[in-house]
Amino acid sequence: MSSDTDISLSSYDEDQGSKLIRKAREAPFVPIGMAGFAAIVAHGLYRLKSRGNTKMSVHLIHMRVAAQGFIVGAVTLGMGYSLYQEFWGKPKP
Template identity: 65%
Template sequence: MSSVDYDDNDSKFMRKAKENPFVPVGMAGFFGIVGYRLWKLKNRGDTKMSVHLIHMRVAAQGFVVGAITLGVLYSMFQDYVVKPREAEKALREK
């Protein structure tokens, strides 16, 4: 793998992250929650392993779904509020 391939992949990830800023947030939250719950696994008390893992999965999925929802709302705001205002402003300036 050459350094050119690495740079292309790195810039592609950064470009995608700028286009959809909530995707990296969702990924970071997912891994953060899973890491925290795995760390807390030793102190789960009387809770069964399966219940602990289900709670971990639900928390991580909930965070990701929330991030996706915020991303969609942000995208809709940009498409239906910001862009029409800019287009209207550009038409008034002509």
């Protein structure tokens, strides 16, 4: 007699940590982009007190542009890496 409890759905069984690790293996530039974004935000918060005469809005705009630039760069590199793997990284049959 077969039971439905033997069938396991892997997408429902994995927790957030293992899902993040699996996604990082599939697309390695996603965690790099997340880490870069966090580093830029941390740097911006650190430099917030010593910004001098710069207005708060200008400081925040500069940090936003830097964070967005890093994310766009990571996405671009990820797409290039993906294209390389798909078209040039495969052995020819």
